Amino acid sequence: MKIDRKALCGGIVLVAAIPLVMLWQSSNPSKGTSPGKSMYNEYHLVSLLTMHLYNDRPEALHLFCRYMLGYCGNGSYTAAWIDYVGSRCGECADVHLARAWLCSFMRNPESMQREFAAARAAAKDKADLDRIDKMIDQVMR
Numbered sequence: 001m002k003i004d005r006k007a008l009c010g011g012i013v014l015v016a017a018i019p020l021v022m023l024w025q026s027s028n029p030s031k032g033t034s035p036g037k038s039m040y041n042e043y044h045l046v047s048l049l050t051m052h053l054y055n056d057r058p059e060a061l062h063l064f065c066r067y068m069l070g071y072c073g074n075g076s077y078t079a080a081w082i083d084y085v086g087s088r089c090g091e092c093a094d095v096h097l098a099r100a101w102l103c104s105f106m107r108n109p110e111s112m113q114r115e116f117a118a119a120r121a122a123a124k125d126k127a128d129l130d131r132i133d134k135m136i137d138q139v140m141r
Helices: 005-026 039-054 058-072 075-089 093-105 109-121 126-140
Strands: none
Touching: 039 058, 039 075, 058 075, 058 093, 075 093, 093 109, 093 126, 109 126
16 A cells, blocks of 8 residues: 655644644634624524514513614614514513613604503513513613
């Protein structure tokens, strides 16, 4: 059996160079390895939030609205998901709060106050009312 010594040496050099290249890349933040937000992280976060909304968990609307309206500024996408969750789960307090945040994003304070009142009225019990009041307080700051 004959061995091509040139190809063997070239392969060994390439395999040995991989850790050195990775070390060089990780030590240089301009090469794409710096800590922080990447597009993958953003898409992954939106994917997880929409998965919870699709599985009829309206309590995820709070995080979804904070991210989509605050960071991304995408009101139409947010409105579509609020309507979807409202049609699947009914007009619960979380849906009214999400609509209030959407009204706040659209600079409509009268509608925002009406949605806050509807969210308080839709509270199931005292603990739910306290949770809603805390969320409203976060928005009003």
